[in-house]
Amino acid sequence: MTDTNKNLFNLDELSGYKVAKNYVDVRGWEVKDANDRTIGRVDHLLVNKIAERVVYLDVEVDESLIEDGHNTYQASAGKGVHEFLNQEGENHLIIPIGMANIDEKNKLVTTNRIDSSTFAKIKRFKKGDILDFEYELDVVRNYKGDDTIHSSNDVKGFYDREEFENTFHKRDSK
Amino acid sequence: MAEIRIEQRKQIWPWVIAGLVIVALLVFFLVLRNNGGKTAEVTAEVAESSYITDTNEPDLSGVKENNGTIAAYVNFVEDSRGKMGLDHAYTNEALLKLIEATNAKANEVGYEIRADIEKVKEYAEMITIDPYETTHANNIRKASDILTNVLENIQLARYPGLTAEVDELKSASASINPEVLTLKQKGAVKNYFDKASDLLQKMN
Numbered sequence: 001m002t003d004t005n006k007n008l009f010n011l012d013e014l015s016g017y018k019v020a021k022n023y024v025d026v027r028g029w030e031v032k033d034a035n036d037r038t039i040g041r042v043d044h045l046l047v048n049k050i051a052e053r054v055v056y057l058d059v060e061v062d063e064s065l066i067e068d069g070h071n072t073y074q075a076s077a078g079k080g081v082h083e084f085l086n087q088e089g090e091n092h093l094i095i096p097i098g099m100a101n102i103d104e105k106n107k108l109v110t111t112n113r114i115d116s117s118t119f120a121k122i123k124r125f126k127k128g129d130i131l132d133f134e135y136e137l138d139v140v141r142n143y144k145g146d147d148t149i150h151s152s153n154d155v156k157g158f159y160d161r162e163e164f165e166n167t168f169h170k171r172d173s174k
Numbered sequence: 175m176a177e178i179r180i181e182q183r184k185q186i187w188p189w190v191i192a193g194l195v196i197v198a199l200l201v202f203f204l205v206l207r208n209n210g211g212k213t214a215e216v217t218a219e220v221a222e223s224s225y226i227t228d229t230n231e232p233d234l235s236g237v238k239e240n241n242g243t244i245a246a247y248v249n250f251v252e253d254s255r256g257k258m259g260l261d262h263a264y265t266n267e268a269l270l271k272l273i274e275a276t277n278a279k280a281n282e283v284g285y286e287i288r289a290d291i292e293k294v295k296e297y298a299e300m301i302t303i304d305p306y307e308t309t310h311a312n313n314i315r316k317a318s319d320i321l322t323n324v325l326e327n328i329q330l331a332r333y334p335g336l337t338a339e340v341d342e343l344k345s346a347s348a349s350i351n352p353e354v355l356t357l358k359q360k361g362a363v364k365n366y367f368d369k370a371s372d373l374l375q376k377m378n
Contacts, residue, residue, distance in 0.1 A: 011180060014180075015183075016182050016183050016185075017180045017181065017182055017183060018180065018181065018183050019178060019179075019180060019181075020178075020179040020181040023177070023178045023179050024178065025178075026176075026178065045178060045180075047180050052179060052180055052181070053177060053178065053180060054178035054179070054180065097176050097177060097178065098176070098177075100176045101176055102176040102178075109176070
């Protein structure tokens, strides 16, 4: 995941950009899965400059989930079904923005389409790693449980999918 | 389903730079204008002080410049020291030589006294028109006052050590009574030329 295909930029590294007015900055907010279990905390916002919007939340995964991942791997190793083996220090994963809900009142990000077992199976990365499009595609396919989505290796049209859907979940102007 | 849009930050630097440029221009023009005014004032002051008392110049009392025109006047006065006779021709010639000597000294030290010289020459001219004119003493006095004033300015500016000589010259000039016939105050007139000669000799 050190490919230089830069579809994604950490908002922090784009000094000329910021979260737009009337949208919330969820960095630092807790992330909970469909079972109300804490997954981790939003560390960064990954943006697509052309779309001028956040397309993924970069989440620093909770230690307990990492432990579960190990247990899941060890328990099922005999069955040989796991695609990824996460290394030590790889404690970040991404969530497509369209699969997250923002609870502004409680400063919380939730996702009711992904549970902790799904998260535990997702290939993680180290903080600061550059993410290539192949990785993005694998993650989204895993979350969706469908290996056939977006058959093209081209990023074109990818962020128009429902997983990144644009619902104008805007904050009320004050 | 969330969405977080991003936007470009408003660039502050161009505004900051523009502001600094405007401030710099304002300061530049204000300072320049003030300096311009001050320069004009200073120039005027310098011009004035140069004319009256340019004490920054070194004391030239000890410097022997041997100006020929001054020497001519000094010699003329010296030659006539022993002579008691005084006529209008002598007065006129002495005055003209004193005018030339004063003018030469003024030119030497860089002072513009053309207007004064013209006026004094007119008085000198008047003396020769009618030898019996009773206003000659008045004209001599006016001429001596002007020349004394010029010499005093030169002394103040360049020869601060010759104050006593200038005081004597002023006193000699004041001794010429404009109401009295010149022939009746030969001594005062001659004394004035002598004092002017002493002063110029020391300046020369």
